[in-house]
Amino acid sequence: MEVIIKQLPLERFSELNKLFDMTPHPEFAETRRNNLATGQEICLIAELGGKLAGEINIMFKNDNLPEAIIQNRRAYLFALRVHEAAQGLGIGTILISEAIEACNKRGYIEQTIGVEPDNEPALHIYKSAGFKPFITGLKEDEFGKEITFDLLLRTP
Numbered sequence: 731m732e733v734i735i736k737q738l739p740l741e742r743f744s745e746l747n748k749l750f751d752m753t754p755h756p757e758f759a760e761t762r763r764n765n766l767a768t769g770q771e772i773c774l775i776a777e778l779g780g781k782l783a784g785e786i787n788i789m790f791k792n793d794n795l796p797e798a799i800i801q802n803r804r805a806y807l808f809a810l811r812v813h814e815a816a817q818g819l820g821i822g823t824i825l826i827s828e829a830i831e832a833c834n835k836r837g838y839i840e841q842t843i844g845v846e847p848d849n850e851p852a853l854h855i856y857k858s859a860g861f862k863p864f865i866t867g868l869k870e871d872e873f874g875k876e877i878t879f880d881l882l883l884r885t886p
């Protein structure tokens with residue numbers, strides 16, 4: 731089946747709940763929606779057989795983690811998700827590669843991405859795409875739970 735990548739139009743925002751249910755976190759959903767509306771973020775989606783199968787997001791502006799973004803040079807990739815039923819088919823790999831291309835096209839020739847160090851499939855994909863360890867042991871609050879993650883960096 732063919733995988734199609736496209737930029738998510740804002741009117742399809744609620745479909746992302748099929749990949750990660752944002753309904754218990756309305757403030758988070760509102761922020762994400764606003765950031766897409768202003769162009770501060772872009773969401774690329776993968777469709778398999780016409781159905782939403784995955785997403786990846788690109789952030790061009792963020793005040794929380796200054797190393798992650800440099801204006802007009804470095805963008806932050808986040809929330810790579812592939813629907814469980816569609817995992818292992820290469821969709822995550824395609825999404826990463828398309829996100830890198832979308833960044834490069836806009837002049838954001840460096841990219842960062844955060845990953846929990848035990849997420850082996852994700853780490854494998856990121857390393858294959860050229861990401862290298864950058865900052866380790868960062869902490870973040872994820873809906874009331876503290877997570878530790880590493881920031882990876884990809885340079886041309």
Ligand SMILES: CC(C)(COP(=O)(O)OP(=O)(O)OC[C@H]1O[C@@H](n2cnc3c(N)ncnc32)[C@H](O)[C@@H]1OP(=O)(O)O)[C@@H](O)C(=O)NCCC(=O)NCCS
Nearest residue numbers: 810811812817818819820821822823844845850851852854
């Ligand atoms: C991580 C995720 C996006 C991968 O998507 P996917 O479409 O299944 O990935 P792909 O099919 O493109 O590639 C998976 C790769 O990981 C490899 N892999 C799978 N399990 C692995 C493991 N335990 N250790 C190392 N590599 C592994 C596969 O061999 C494949 O690599 P290859 O193409 O070189 O053979 C998907 O599993 C997911 O949505 N997970 C939940 C959300 C998540 O963790 N997102 C990442 C946040 S940082």
